[in-house]
Amino acid sequence: NAGVTQTPKFRVLKTGQSMTLLCAQDMNHEYMYWYRQDPGMGLRLIHYSVGEGTTAKGEVPDGYNVSRLKKQNFLLGLESAAPSQTSVYFCASSPLGQALSNQPQHFGDGTRLSIL
Amino acid sequence: DAKTTQPNSMESNEEEPVHLPCNHSTISGTDYIHWYRQLPSQGPEYVIHGLTSNVNNRMASLAIAEDRKSSTLILHRATLRDAAVYYCRTSGTYKYIFGTGTRLKVLA
Numbered sequence: 748n749a750g751v752t753q754t755p756k757f758r759v760l761k762t763g764q765s766m767t768l769l770c771a772q773d774m775n776h777e778y779m780y781w782y783r784q785d786p787g788m789g790l791r792l793i794h795y796s797v798g799e800g801t802t803a804k805g806e807v808p809d810g811y812n813v814s815r816l817k818k819q820n821f822l823l824g825l826e827s828a829a830p831s832q833t834s835v836y837f838c839a840s841s842p843l844g845q846a847l848s849n850q851p852q853h854f855g856d857g858t859r860l861s862i863l
Numbered sequence: 864d865a866k867t868t869q870p871n872s873m874e875s876n877e878e879e880p881v882h883l884p885c886n887h888s889t890i891s892g893t894d895y896i897h898w899y900r901q902l903p904s905q906g907p908e909y910v911i912h913g914l915t916s917n918v919n920n921r922m923a924s925l926a927i928a929e930d931r932k933s934s935t936l937i938l939h940r941a942t943l944r945d946a947a948v949y950y951c952r953t954s955g956t957y958k959y960i961f962g963t964g965t966r967l968k969v970l971a
Contacts, residue, residue: 789963854906
């Protein structure tokens with residue numbers, strides 16, 4: 748029962764470095780999401796995807812890019828990391844439903860990213 | 864834009880009921896109300912969701928106000944394992960809007 752798997756679990760970067768966070772789900776879900784979680788801010792949506800090959804901006808998209816080349820994978824990229832991007836990143840997925848908001852989201856356990 | 868408001872923290876004694884409130888006064892008519900909980904160092908876990916009617920499952924109950932501007936997550940008998948941060952979630956312009964969460968402390 749893998750569900751949603753995030754790689755890596757921890758990472759430390761220097762300012763200006765780039766990296767890609769990988770999210771993989773084995774539930775055949777149509778929708779996938781990337782969130783960041785900061786103290787006192789709750790979960791904020793970065794980007795999301797409603798299907799293979801499609802992505803859209805969320806609430807806080809600046810400084811991030813995403814790709815969904817395969818249905819089961821959703822990649823989050825930081826081209827030039829900044830200290831403000833230090834956060835815990837969560838990936839989630841949800842199945843297709845009658846209404847987008849009807850379906851529960853399934854979350855991974857997060858990637859803890861520190862930018863020095 | 865849609866917004867959810869929750870108390871920062873609440874306390875409960877073990878084996879007593881807990882009522883966790885959420886205000887979502889700008890919710891649209893077709894948006895579902897979801898609740899999730901998050902244990903330390905884990906991702907959020909789905910608890911329950913509903914649209915207009917009250918809902919029950921093995922984990923909790925969800926009471927939705929008639930005007931849908933607020934909801935209450937009910938844990939019927941709190942256990943130490945229920946200590947977590949509880950988030951309510953609705954939808955908005957940028958899809959899902961999570962509240963900042965209520966940290967529930969359960970006292971033995």
